[in-house]
Amino acid sequence: MTDSKCSRCDEDAVITREFEGRSLCKEHFTIDINKTVKKTIRDGNLVESGDTIAVGLSGGKDSAVMLQQLVEIFGKRPDIEIVGVCVHEGIDPYRDESISAAEELCDDLGVECYIGSYDDYYDLKMDDVADAGEKGNCTYCGIMRRDLLNKLCREVDADKMAIGHNLDDEAQSIMMNHIKGDMKRLARIGPKDDPANHEMFVERIKPLRDVMEREVALFSRLHDLGVIDRCPHVQEGSLRPMVKSFLNKLESEMPGIKYSIVSQGREISDMVEDNMDWEGEENEIQECERCGEPCSSDVCRKCQLLVEIKDAAAESSEHDFER
Numbered sequence: 001m002t003d004s005k006c007s008r009c010d011e012d013a014v015i016t017r018e019f020e021g022r023s024l025c026k027e028h029f030t031i032d033i034n035k036t037v038k039k040t041i042r043d044g045n046l047v048e049s050g051d052t053i054a055v056g057l058s059g060g061k062d063s064a065v066m067l068q069q070l071v072e073i074f075g076k077r078p079d080i081e082i083v084g085v086c087v088h089e090g091i092d093p094y095r096d097e098s099i100s101a102a103e104e105l106c107d108d109l110g111v112e113c114y115i116g117s118y119d120d121y122y123d124l125k126m127d128d129v130a131d132a133g134e135k136g137n138c139t140y141c142g143i144m145r146r147d148l149l150n151k152l153c154r155e156v157d158a159d160k161m162a163i164g165h166n167l168d169d170e171a172q173s174i175m176m177n178h179i180k181g182d183m184k185r186l187a188r189i190g191p192k193d194d195p196a197n198h199e200m201f202v203e204r205i206k207p208l209r210d211v212m213e214r215e216v217a218l219f220s221r222l223h224d225l226g227v228i229d230r231c232p233h234v235q236e237g238s239l240r241p242m243v244k245s246f247l248n249k250l251e252s253e254m255p256g257i258k259y260s261i262v263s264q265g266r267e268i269s270d271m272v273e274d275n276m277d278w279e280g281e282e283n284e285i286q287e288c289e290r291c292g293e294p295c296s297s298d299v300c301r302k303c304q305l306l307v308e309i310k311d312a313a314a315e316s317s318e319h320d321f322e323r
Ligand SMILES: [Zn+2]
Pocket: 006, 007, 008, 009, 010, 011, 024, 025, 026, 027, 028
């Protein structure tokens, strides 16, 4: 809450946007977020007539706000179907709680919810493999979740998968690709995210990419959407948290900087796309020898990781036994 009044009416403001020099009450903030999401969808041509949109749900605020907005915008359209998809990683009790939150939300919004678990698809639980591998839990989990979400989307015949990336996530990714000099990834960043041109990859869309994280959080609080979740196995790489805190510092000194990073990122990615010679650079997409999923080598990263974590877990249980 702020002490100021809404710039559009007499109500108390719930947010002040320094970079715009205006404050908004709950009602006008809600209208504004909806307008922003609609604009992102329209400008990026993210949703087309006939689409089935699978919304990746985590139980957290981003995906909850995204589902609520998509239902609000497209819920009455007979030519567009919205379904929820959710991955159970096998993390107790965090995941059970967030899954029930996702199911409850889908129920409230009248949307079908499909759940797939690592246990059913990969015969493992994150609780059993946490801290086992060399790469950090989020790396393993992230690759498996991506793989499983894509699979679930195909199972529900989705044309697109909506992911809850907000403006902060997007600004971080742009900065990280600059820092790493990853031109290919930089060129690919945008409201639509096609991992590779292959019919087995479901195209990903980001309806929240123009909404700042703190505004997604405020929206979820005001409308009672999503649960506060913090995975107990969090082990992120080191770059993203550093970039995140740097961008937050920058934003507090220079309000609006995240918006300009994302809008410049869009221009830069178009320029890179137009000017780079990708000839011979693109890896050929083939099917994984083990699981049949599309990938750029003989065995996909997920299958490589599965072997790695199962070996590491077996080794550590042997050590436990020796002790
Ligand atoms: Zn107002």
